[in-house]
Amino acid sequence: MSAPIVVIEHLDPQDLVPSGIDTIVNDVIQFAPDREVSVVGITASDIPVGVWRRVSVGDRAIQFLPVARFDRRARRKLVPHSIRFIAGLFSHRVAIRSALLGAEVHTHRLETGQAAWLFGFGAPVQFIHNAAASLTGDNSDSVWRFAGPLYHALERAAVRGVRALVVFNRREAERLTVLAPGRCVSARTWYDPAVFRPMGATQSIEKNGIVWVGRLEEQKNPLLAIDVAAALRDRGFDAHLSMIGDGSLRPNVERAIERQGLSDRVSLVGALSREGVANELQQSALLLMTSHYEGSPTALIEALACGTKVVATTASDQDDLLTDSSRGATAPADVDALASAVTEHYRTEIAPDLAISSRAAPIAVPRLLNQIDAIVR
Structure with a gap:
């Protein structure tokens, strides 16, 4: 039987946006019906923080533990979201550990993965969505552009300590495979064919703009x-x-x-x-x-x-x-x-x-999870 998955990421599974990390998490929930998925995340609503609750994501029910309260869409932020989220992970570490028995921990930011390891949640499956040179470069909108050496130090620690690396950048995956042979998956994103498909033949709207x-x-x-x-x-x-x-x-x-x-x-x-x-x-x-x-x-x-x-x-x-x-x-x-x-x-x-067609989510998501399983088992 496949291991349950606990996603640790500063997102709200009830308020996902159509973007990179949110789409990955949403589709792991939707297109891996044989997996039990839980999310440790954030909320901007008035629901209690630090309490596990049952919520719906699409047509699936999952366990959700919000550990911090903030609006991640806020344009002005005195304290970076990652720091607020990591502080919440530490505060509610006991509640988090209660869901980790036999589970794979999935993290989508290096700082989150390292915090998960430091707080005793186990070695994570670390997802990497962009090349290090891009995140720390002049054109980055990440705070890492101001702390490149720290990011590279975190990357070195991740390479040593994760169960697997899942890298959504082919060239970056080639680089990290050399550093973590046998533990790196070169991944590609996918699309939901029930949502993203050509207009039906009965629709006569001319494509324009x-x-x-x-x-x-x-x-x-x-x-x-x-x-x-x-x-x-x-x-x-x-x-x-x-x-x-x-x-x-x-x-x-x-x-x-x-x-x-x-x-x-x-x-x-x-x-x-x-x-x-x-x-x-x-x-x-x-x-x-x-x-x-x-x-x-x-x-x-x-x-x-x-x-x-x-x-x-x-x-x-x-x-x-x-x-x-x-x-x-x-x-x-x-x-x-x-x-x-x-x-x-x-x-x-x-x-x-x-x-x-091989990039359709019902094919691509189970394939990726099987690639991860082949490494962590």
Whole structure:
């Protein structure tokens, strides 16, 4: 029988957002029906902290222990969320240990994994979503850009002490496999085929417009998307840009839209549910990705699953999905290069792509958990 999973991460399973870590946790719950999953996380509501409770995530019931209370969407934060969460882990360590017998502990940030080990929760299965060089670089929106040496020290400790490393970045996985031979899984993200799929044959809506999906943070480089929209207008190319997501750079993006006179050509949609994101992708002629860096990009695979072409910066396509020009193209993080790629691939047909069917969540999630089991057993 497969071991139960305890996810330790500062998220709320009843308020998941369509983004990297939240999507991974949601889909481990939804697409591993043979696994009992519990979550140690946070809440922004008035439910009691430090008390296990039964909650629903989709159509599954799980055990949930909130250990800290804060709104992770808050733009101003005096104390980093990771520190507040780790303090909660320490305060409620006895309650956490009560759920750990025979379980795999899954952590998604290095600092959380090391705290789990220090507090006696056992060696975790450590998920890594981005390359160390990206997280600590100038274009990172993580606090680690100010503490690169500490991050690398944590990484060295993780390599020594984890049960397994699950790395959602192919090149980073190659590096870490050398440091942790036999304990590293090179993972790729997936899509939910019940949500992300082409429009039905009975729908006659013409795919139109450009969509951008991501947090309005430095990593995703939303200001470059605004510059591309301006370049397309200057070329006489008529396409509306819808930007899905929210974040601390929203005021900067709003000012850039106003400064470049793009209020009639760019819409800030805000954060949407996964179903809302899928609806936008299904109706759009093209997804534009402008990221400074990515791990294994979820938005890209979800767009392809919806039959929507993608134009992305080279750094956005870490899975090399766009080497096949029938899916779209990559370009340097350059306004003119991206604008040219958009005009070339906009509203061109994308053929049914059987190659991405292996990335459907009902296949990909159990496969990943089996790869982890092969290491930790």
